[in-house]
Amino acid sequence: MNGQYPKKNFLGQLAIVLHAHLPYVRKNEKNSLEEDWLFQAILECYIPLLQVIESSKIENPLSTKLTISLSPTLLSLLDNKQLKETFPSWIKTRIDFLNELPQKEKNASAFLMKNLNDKYFYWQECSGNLIEKFKLLNKSGNLDILTCAATHGYLPILRENPETVKGQINTAIRSHENIFGIKPLGIWLPECAYYENLDEILFNSGIRYAILDGHGILNATPRPRYGVYAPICSKKGVAFFGRDSESTLPVWSAKDGFPGNGVYREFHKDLGWELPLSNLQKKGISSERPLGLKYYKITNEKATLGDKEFYLENEAIKKAEEHANEYLLERSKQLKKLTLSSSFIPLLVAPFDAELFGHWWYEGPLFIYNILKNSSKYSIKLTNLKEFLTQKPNLQICNPSPSSWGQGGYHNYWINDANAWIVPEITKAGSAFVDLCSQKSNNDLSIRLFNQAARELLLSESSDWSFILRAGTTTELAKERIKRHLSRFWKLVEMIKNHSKINWKFLQDIEDEDKVFPDINIDDWRK
Template sequence: MFSLVLHSHLPWLANHGRWPVGEEWLYQSWAATYLPVTDVLRRLAREGHTRMVTLGITPVLAAQLDDPHCLAGMHHWLGNWQLRAHEAAGMAEESYRALGAREHRAAGAALEMFETRWRHGGSPVLRELVDADAIELLGGPLAHPFQPLLDPRMREFSLTEGLHDAQTRWQHRPRGIWGPECGFTPGMETGYAAAGVEHFMVDGPALHGDTSLGRTVLDSDVVCFGRDLQVSYRVWSPKSGYPGHSAYRDFHTYCHDTGLKPSRVTGRAVPSEDKAPYDPELASLAVDRHVSDFVETIRRRLRSESARIGRDALVVAAFDTELFGHWWFEGPLFLERLLRALPEAGIEVGTLTDARDRGYVGGPVDLADSSWGSGKDWRVWAGDQVSDLVRLNDEVVRTTLDTLDKAHGGRALGAPVLRNRVHDQMLREALLTVSSDWAFMVSKDTAAAYARDRAHTHAHALREIADAVASGRDSAAVRLADGWNRADNLFPGLDARRLPGRHGGKS
């Protein structure tokens, strides 16, 4: 059986800058990936295709796809895209006029789709796919923390609140999750089981490359599924993956007058100014060849793994969803043709839940510390280059827990426990501080200054609210919490009363 798993995630970007890093990142990904990929899945579902993809949507991305500010910003961005295309259509060069006409049509189609299908946010779009049995949705912890480094109480709270958020948005509680960065440390399977999580993803090396079946973790009933790197890297390899083909649109080359992308890759060593104009027909032919190649790659892998283990095997290919469209322009077209071609080739396709329910599960495994980052260990999130962020995260979590424990400890015995929006906002800011994205961006030197600023901004918010709470300045704490909530108003269902207590139970 073949299972395609897509992991959709961006950090909280709303109200925290626009360009070059900030909301622009969200809107580009929305236009290039989330709109066309969900449209592909909806179209295939209407044709009767089911159980096509296991689609992970992190709570922090889901929050932005439903957020009124982000919805308004996205609508504005799409209109601006159409205006830029109109400008290109009036330029002197024929290649730019063709580009402008093509982009104008694409922007118009995206606007129509957004105004008709997305006007109430992303949740109705995803619910429609779930109701049509087109996909399995994976959930995850709030704000995407690197769980192995997180205090167990905060880890439990983040996960259970993330699953609660999924239930609220989609009227569907995911059976599985994509743990942020595929991060794992022994014992997490117990927390997963307690939260009702039945399965999760790890990277292939965590299973020593044997990803032919899901595996229960130690003596739990929780199943881990491993990403098959041999198959996944056929697509997602910086050196030989499909997106680098000469016919595909070049990600890095812009028309600086309009911000549009006019060129094809042409060649890896070809400078931007010498790249050939993009040709959709050439790209379409390349997609056909790569779909055929990928189907054959899956078929060969299924045969070889089944022969090796003496029973029908499982192949799991897993990718960031944003690869399909945002990074690789032709990605949504590739997905559509692939999802049609697989059943036509006689390949059994299903979700991770299908794999579990159909018996593609082997014996127990003792998972070690792991991730899908560089080295398949924790160096990206715990290495020397981010040691300051590790210390910051520890301080923020400790301050949050200590402050809330003292506040709850001072409550009169038997007094009713009322919801406290100050405590809720403290937890929001703490969780935003410990987002795994900031350490990743610093380690990879990708907008590192923005990442550090974001971590310290949320830490500052937490500190000043906590200081007001600890010093008994209740009105100041409310004012500060409300002020920060205007920027960081995600997860309205987050409830600090559900934070696990220091000695078990709830706070």
């Protein structure tokens, strides 16, 4: 294919892709650490992103274009009635903590109080239905919403049992269709991880495009003529977009990235670490942990947590606008160089974890807003992946290379000394389940047991636990999660094999706690 695109009155196109995901952290325990993960992400990331996209859509409907993947586990949490009912009281507890601060700190945290109230009102106005907000933006074309694997399973280590890969993908597609009313055409492969012939499974499941790390494109066969600046198409008919490191580095870089600027909010200095445990316990919080209440700024790279200065909101707002313009200026220079050397209009693909914007980098949503607002001033056309493909570009036929967006572009972050023990455990469970599914009977009890066993298998396969073990954070929680789901899986397998020994209370309890994927289909695991 010639890979050429029609000339337009802009230098090139930019596709910002956000990957929104949390593992299934629901736990029948109020004020749990897992509950905090979700609620802090809602407060600091998902609501702020929705707000800036909605505002930009009103002001600049044609240039408000983003791609976002919403993982099935995240969607199930956002759709959970119990969690929706709990979130307002969680916010009110944080407001109470701020009200109890000494006057000096209360003044410094005034912006945070305003923010908490603003997000609370937004939540109340939409009755906690953030999914409907995303759905409307998807329908208008401002967002292109992708799916992901069901529980963010790292697909290359599941390949020994292809049916487990199909189970991850088909469960995700069915869940997405059930929530949004349409089948997804695009997918965020967990950790952007790809292995040989995965495109065949994707295509057969109805997926038509995905994102890879630059390694997956640059090492494709044959080598792509336009590198990562144009998508390729596999022989099976799936388009793959490549991550442009130059477009992501200004945000991702731990050393030189924008989020490390001294005027931005300090992530690690949280009120939860500084209050006496007795104060937390009065509010029903049993252990010291982050509360999401941070009102100091980074100050400078040499400042210890005790040396941090109070956050100044206006200073940070101004800096976020400056950084957005700096980012756009550099992308326009990059695009100008690329268009000088080729006859096509290049595409820059910049994928990020969505939680970076707002949770890790408090000012991130404001940065996104300024990108949406000012891109046209720099002769850059914002697009999303679906819109780009509707332009019907001629794509070069190439086989993508095995890769991930982990360090070096390889799989070693998810297969190493800290977490390799997981692989044989989930492989053994996957093999047993695939064999068992081929003997499945159709009575109601059998289907109920099979369905819950499939859920536990999927939950044990989440790449989040491998990542945590490698990173060395909350490792005991990660180990406990893996062992919990595998233990439940094997107990269910024994019940399936021996109907006379069914523990009804056990079955009901785990159905209540691991209430995910109501439309799961065991046929996905059959050979």
